[in-house]
Amino acid sequence: MTLRIGYAAGAFDLFHVGHLNILRHAKENCDVLVAGVVSDEMLRAVKGVDPVVPTLERAEIVRHIGFVDHVYIETSPDKLDAWRDVHFTHFFKGDDWRGTEKGQRLEQDLGAVGVEVVYFPYTVHTSSTRLRTALDALSNGASADGSVVNA
Numbered sequence: 001m002t003l004r005i006g007y008a009a010g011a012f013d014l015f016h017v018g019h020l021n022i023l024r025h026a027k028e029n030c031d032v033l034v035a036g037v038v039s040d041e042m043l044r045a046v047k048g049v050d051p052v053v054p055t056l057e058r059a060e061i062v063r064h065i066g067f068v069d070h071v072y073i074e075t076s077p078d079k080l081d082a083w084r085d086v087h088f089t090h091f092f093k094g095d096d097w098r099g100t101e102k103g104q105r106l107e108q109d110l111g112a113v114g115v116e117v118v119y120f121p122y123t124v125h126t127s128s129t130r131l132r133t134a135l136d137a138l139s140n141g142a143s144a145d146g147s148v149v150n151a
Contacts, residue, residue: 006030007088009074011038012058013051018094018122020065025120026092027067034070034086035062046077080109091115094122 008026012019012035027033037059043049051058055073063071072086079091091110097103098119107117 002089003032004030004090005086005088006033006090006092007036007072007082007086008033008092009036009038009079009082011043011047011049011051012062013043013053015053015058015061019062022092022094022120023062023065023067029092029118030090032069033067034072034088035065035068036072036074036082036086037062038074042074042077079106080113083110083113083115089115091117093117093119095119096122 006026006029008022010019010022023033023035037055038046040051040055043051053061059071059073062068072082074082076082082088091106093103093106097106103117103119110117
């Protein structure tokens with residue numbers, strides 16, 4: 001029997017139930033789960049976003065999730081670089097990537113080295129982007145629903 005090494009990557013900033021769901025589903029589908037935590041520098045370069053929680057703190061949070069066996073800090077946007085270091089057999093991603101240009105490129109690149117890309121349901125009602133938007137609104141004097149606070 002071949003050991004199934006799973007890899008689930010993300011910023012894991014403002015950790016929420018969507019993050020927990022993907023890690024839970026990933027662990028259900030592999031023997032060993034490695035969570036890839038995207039570095040602050042990579043988040044800035046690739047997404048143009050400053051994380052709220054720094055890399056090492058996000059890695060520490062994820063490391064203590066019961067489904068996670070190991071944490072790998074991503075410093076390159078190329079998932080093949082992570083594969084060379086981690087040697088995963090399965091890559092887990094939210095199904096919001098399925099059928100997209102990025103998803104198809106990911107499947108092609110990882111498929112070339114024998115990695116299966118597995119998609120899980122994306123948790124639509126919660127996202128770090130929505131949480132960040134709500135925090136920005138609060139810090140700018142508005143409530144999360146847009147009404148003015150302390151007017």
